[in-house]
Amino acid sequence: MKIQSLPLDVINLIAAGEVIDSPVAVVRELVENALDATANRIVISIYPQLWRIQVSDNGNGMILDDLKVCSQPHSTSKIYSHDDLWRITSLGFRGEALHSIAQVAELEIASRSVWDDDLGWRVRYTPHGEIENITAAAIASGTIITVSNLFNNLPVRRNALRAINQQLKGIQSLIHQVALCHPSVTWQVTRDDTPWFKISPSTSSHHILPQILKSVHHTDLQALTLDIETPQDDCSNIQRTISKIELVVGLPDRCHRHRLDWVKIAVNGRMIRNSDLEQTIITAFARTLPRDRYPVCFLHLQTCPSLIDWNRHPTKSEIYLQSLSFWQEQIQNAIDQALKISPANLSTAFYNTRVSNLIKAAEEKSSYHFTPTAKSETIKSKDDLGLIELIAVAQVRNTYIVAEHDNGLWLVEQHIAHERVLYEKLQDHWEIISLETPIILKQLSERQVEQLKELGLEIETFGEQLWAVRSAPKMLSERNDCKEALIELSWGGDLETAQVATACRSAIRNGTALTLVEMQTILNQWKCTRNPRTCPHGRPIYLSLEESSLSRYFRRHWVIGKSHGIS
Structure with a gap:
């Protein structure tokens, strides 16, 4: 040849x-x-x-x-x-x-x-x-x-x-x-x-996405645009400019997908594939969606051209992006900000269709002693500005807190709201403490013992088919059912799963009567969480009954003559 x-x-x-x-x-x-x-x-x-x-x-x-x-x-x-x-x-x-x-x-x-x-x-x-x-x-x-x-x-x-x-x-x-x-x-x-x-054209992608996903209304989405200062050592003096992140996310209590088919990323006007950025988005939605559900998210990054190498793939769908870890951090912060509750992202139209789907409590009634402090302990986010002022006014069936705000009423399920509070507290302060009296567990499998050790608990053989647990999560150690909780934790899952299980077991139960002070404490703590829309299992926490919706239902917009049958 x-x-x-x-x-x-x-x-x-x-x-x-x-x-x-x-x-x-x-x-x-x-x-x-x-x-x-x-x-x-x-x-x-x-x-x-x-x-x-x-x-x-x-x-x-x-x-x-x-x-x-x-x-x-x-x-x-x-x-x-x-x-x-x-x-x-x-x-x-x-x-x-x-x-x-x-x-x-x-x-x-x-x-x-x-x-x-x-x-x-x-x-x-x-x-x-x-x-x-x-x-x-x-x-x-x-x-x-x-x-x-x-x-x-x-x-x-x-x-x-x-x-x-x-x-x-x-x-x-x-x-x-x-x-x-x-x-x-x-x-x-x-x-x-x-x-x-x-x-049809629009000023932003916020109104384009509902034209593509017919089941999604624009009120199911939250749009956010942030100006980001690009690291100065990455751009020349001539090209140095403020980058921009445009974000449109499906609110996790309103829309999500059965498949991972609507996490879309664009850079400087072109859709791309980047597994690192996609994983960042998925991680940012962790513990806000139901099991086996995926987010709806469109991210458009506009940045200095010198940070991008387009000459990698014939279709230009894959690129080299400098300072990838920087952008991952900025995207995480942007999604966290978009998922918070503020007057800017409240919707009045969506909830009219959800009243009939109010979540029913699944937990059995049990006693729970909730003692609020004089100054409510809250989980602080990076920016508490713009949060809705909620005032507790009543409790429905010892399950839902009725909260009043400037534009109407909210129904907040007390158990999952408190679960969200405790879960984020555990994320920030997962503390294992020694037990004064060891808890004896029986007939654990080898995998269960290893699971408890992986979670950082001290456990040792105490006899035939007996094990002594000498440390436990602080939140569980204060409960009477700590033994049952430890057995639950031994059945598997990573640290995050353990934190969810701990928060769920420790949260106030539905069916528990609360005073107005106790209800207000829960509201104050919950509204300052990072992801207040859903519990760690993906269940919606609150139902909004806005003033405009109530006015339409009671026909307060009718003129006097029409409402009295006068033509």
């Missing part, structure tokens, strides 16, 4: 096959070009059976000189030198898209520049990216790109992509993701000249 250089047409086809591997890739490349041309309205027409795709936009358009060279290999207006690779602010920059499309399909571009008011031009290209035909075109400013007979020269690939519904699903998912990153754009998509779906 002899090593030899490949012919240019083979090289081009190999490269094109890597960049344009599906109809989804065609739509992605053309949409990114439209956005780089500052388009705010994009129309996408799909003809699956014909293997034809057309993307129209109202962007800046191209002059004739640009149309003549845009399909040549590595032709771009986005970068010009080596240094520009570290200052990328556009979605495209490699100059591969149009040339690659021309290798695997018939390519036609009609465009009119906003700087040329006379007329537009329609250009058809050969498979080598050269001009085949040029004609004048009477079109509005913008660009219309038509891709026909996709993969006609790659029959194996076309046959492998015959699952049309799967391809359409991929295109829809792509447009949804891009729309989240660019909320000011109007998206109109047709299939075989029939309207398929549309996404």
Whole structure:
């Protein structure tokens, strides 16, 4: 065998096959070009059976000189030198898209520049990216790109992509993701000249996400935008700027997912995959969601271009991001802030549909002695400003605390509210103390003994099938049922699981009568927790009955004449 250089047409086809591997890739490349041309309205027409795709936009358009060279290999207006690779602010920059499309399909571009008011031009290209035909075109400013007979020269690939519904699903998912990153754009998509779906523009992703997830209302979401000072040693003096974190999270007491399919991360206008940042988001929602449920979260990080290396993956979906640990900390803090309760993120509409689903207490009634101190001990968060002032006014069935605030009433389930308080206290101060009198446990398995040791408890053999536990969590050591609690802890789980179990067992039981002072103490402690919306098991803690909802129910907005039957 002899090593030899490949012919240019083979090289081009190999490269094109890597960049344009599906109809989804065609739509992605053309949409990114439209956005780089500052388009705010994009129309996408799909003809699956014909293997034809057309993307129209109202962007800046191209002059004739640009149309003549845009399909040549590595032709771009986005970068010009080596240094520009570290200052990328556009979605495209490699100059591969149009040339690659021309290798695997018939390519036609009609465009009119906003700087040329006379007329537009329609250009058809050969498979080598050269001009085949040029004609004048009477079109509005913008660009219309038509891709026909996709993969006609790659029959194996076309046959492998015959699952049309799967391809359409991929295109829809792509447009949804891009729309989240660019909320000011109007998206109109047709299939075989029939309207398929549309996404209306908005000022933020907060109102785009409900258009994508139909079961989610915008009141189920909390949006947050934070300005972050980028570490100064990472950006040059010229490029140093304030970074921004835009966050849209599904409130854990209102919406969550059965699958890990809606943790989305974008950087500088493009959706990416980053397992480290994804895990940071999942960890931030720990012990706020029910078991086997996952968060709804869209994170958009906008930062200095010199911190990012986009030149890692053909689709630019994977990047190198400097100061990863810094961003992980900032994301954790942003989610913590978004999940807190404040007047800014209260909703009045959502709870109208939840009144009938009030959570029923599951615990049996038992005595519990709750002694509030003169000054309530609260778990301090980093920022207690903006918290709602809650005033305890009554107790319903010795289970729900009725709390009044400026805009209405809340029902707070006392057990899980107190459980949230104790759990976060245990997170911050997990203390194991020695027991004056050891607790004797019987018939433990070897795994149970190891489990108690892993939790930091001192345990030793005391006889045949007997073990003496000489230390215990401080909160449990003060309870009469400490022995039963230790057996419960021995059945498995990590430290976090043990803390949840300890908090649940130690929290005030439903069915316990409380005084107004005791109720107020619980409210004061609970509202200052880091995640006050749900208990550590993911159950909603409070139900809001807002003044506006009450007014609508009692028809207080009716005029006097109408309410008295006077026409």
